[in-house]
Amino acid sequence: MSYNGKEKALIWLAVQDIALAKKHKLLALCEPYELWRRLPEYGAKLTELLSEESYESLLLTANEDFIDKHIEQMDKAGIVAVTMASDNYPELLNEIFNPPIVLFAKGRVELLNSRCFAVVGTREPTRYGKDVTENFTTELAAKGFTIVSGPARGVDSTAHRTALNFNKPTIGVLGSGLDKVYPAENKALFLEVAEKGLLLSEYKLGVGVQQYNFPERNRIISGISEGVLVTEAGENSGSLITINHAVEQNKNIYIVPGNIYSKASKGANDRLKMLQGAITTNVNDILRDYNMESAIEEVSEMQLDFVEAQIVGALEKEELHIEQLIQLTGMSIIQLSPLLAKMELLGIIKKLYGNYYGI
């Protein structure tokens, strides 16, 4: 990958261990390329801004060799740098406060310029939260939105996984370098997102998982998206921070209300009290804002026989236990079991945890 001088200068600045706000102050002083090339001339001005150490490390690294080595390392790892000066830098990101100077990207970089929608939530979703995430994500992805999330446990993973299952694009924004996998059990998901979607990070290779990186990362999730959907969030959920960012960035916010007794929904419900306009009970609430409408349900197109229709009809009202279905249909388990299995495989009904069935 070749970069022009300005891009190289930005990459150079991005990989420095200096706070982002200071980097932006530096950029306000002068053109990045100027800064990179003629650093010593700015000496006096810079020492006001930076500590002596930072200034010295800038001096040491302000050469072609350093940056070429870094680019070579990225090329080897299949990583592309998208800088503020690049043509494909997401437009929406330019509008946020303290935008990332460089985005390191692995996968389908063109997704940066697609319509994105963020789906985030708690790391420990309930069955309800998981279902909601799956349903909303499916619709949003079907409408052409690229699903953005941070491949953490719980709702985030579910959002990515749902998009991938339908072969729809998805972007995972990391809070660490692109060479780090966190949580470790999501390794397969990381690989798949990098292959079929895009992994994104503003941190250089080798930056480990740091707690304080995640809130910062959340501003990118909301920043590149047209809207943010929170399906379930506990009291201290990181997705509440994403909501805060989205408010600052003036994004559309959608929050799904949850059970008032459920810990996993406390944060989301509290936020709903403040942002009452954000309440979302149906994916059409979101789609309407973008002049779209949900696809007609596929189920009704299928040919159902009497018993199947009876089961679907009952399940549309509420989740039912298998014993209740036996009661309802009057069939024995021997007849019912294969029927339910087939309906589940064809996607007409869903088997939930604990022998419950639903739509």
Next chain:
Amino acid sequence: MLSKVKSFALRGLEGYPVDIEADINAGIPSMDTVGLPDTAIKEAKDRVRSAIKNSGLAFPIKRITINLAPADTKKEGAGFDLPIAIAILIASEQITPDNAKEYVFVGELSLDGSLREVNGIMPILISGMQSGYTKFIIPCGNGNEASYIEGIEVYAANSLSEVCAHLDGIKVIEKIEHRIYNSAVINNKYGYDFSEVNGQANAKRALEIAVSGGHNVLMIGPPGTGKTMLAKCVLTIMPDLTFDEAVEITKIHSIAGLLDASKGIINVRPFRTPHHSATIPALVGGDRKAKPGEVSLAHYGVLFLDEVPEYNRRALEALRQPMEDGVITVSRILQTVEYPANFMLIGSMNPCPCGNFGSKNNECTCSSQQINNYINKISGPLLDRIDIQIEVDNISFGDFSKGTAAECSADIKKRVMQVRAAQHTRYAGESIYTNSEMNNRQIKKYCAIDKDGEGLLEIAFNKLGLSARGSYRILRVARTIADMENSEKVLSRHLAEAIQYRSLDRKYWSR
């Protein structure tokens, strides 16, 4: 004078003849035992001396040498007490040698001269019979166990003096009467019955399939939902033991010393529930003497692992090989022994450490890491060997359970026997007995599916992310379900149901 007496020793389930030679010479009074005896045999000299004296006979005050031939195999156990005593008595010319030649002697001696029962009589008698011996003298306590073996003369004696009187023809011991094995068709001999289980229709259905085809089962469900009860009921629908099966089970239990002497033979299928602290040797067999482990004790029965994730992970992995092969090879320093281990594995577990994961009403308090650690104790390869996975819950819907009486085990068992019989006929000449044992070639031969079924399998492939191995497992179960309907072909509805029993690993193991 020199004397020679026959006895038997065991290597695993197989017995081999041991010659007990006694030589009495003039010299400093002593008694030495050679031929790789273990401590129990070395200590025999004290028991034998007292037993002979207390039986009113004379222990020779001379130099005695006892040899156990063949000399190069390690021998163990107290079963050589009786033959050693007889050999000494013959060598000291206290009983006539002629009669003793025909007999094989096994038994432990008490200091007062009475005979105590020993472990492993059944395998010893069977091996003895196979190597052409017909007359055996054993302790009375082992009489019941011996009575089921036809074609040999077994004499059960109470004491050393009785044996001597018998050999000298003074007072002959009655030989044990042969008992006909009866599979004991007593209703509810297990004390459990499926009719006592309310609801749980799907779990019962799954267990019936599992028993019909010999498949392993994993039950997932919150605590207190009757998983253990269901597992125990499985025994009640398994076919009655044939004589050969009963003998094989009895042999293993006899060696392990777990046989009830008053019954003599085991006529009910074993139900083994090792605690989750069980070590690898305890599960698969081992210890210094290469004893049979739980997998062998559960031979032809059920090995029930309650709370599977609580078991030592390596111990669980050790189950994979016997589950696949039906035998376990136990290697120890002194011997390598093969034991049969053809068991049905029933595992039960909670969905997460707190038990509420995925519950409709209760919130799970576990972190996802806790759940992962818990769930992943069961590795993929182990899970792959469990054909049927079901969810169990204790939700009952009042009036329903009152309405129809639950089916009793005897009725289910009748159906199971029919399905098993059908499999026997189909696999005549294939050296397998149940659907679960089919290899890939046999699956291709016996589980042909139609276009409909292929489509369904294709959907399952994509939706459940099935491996090729996983799909073979599904076909085996589908074959069983088809057999239960007496259907020659595996139809799509059979497949659909079978697929359902494999969908849990997707649901729980890759959330």
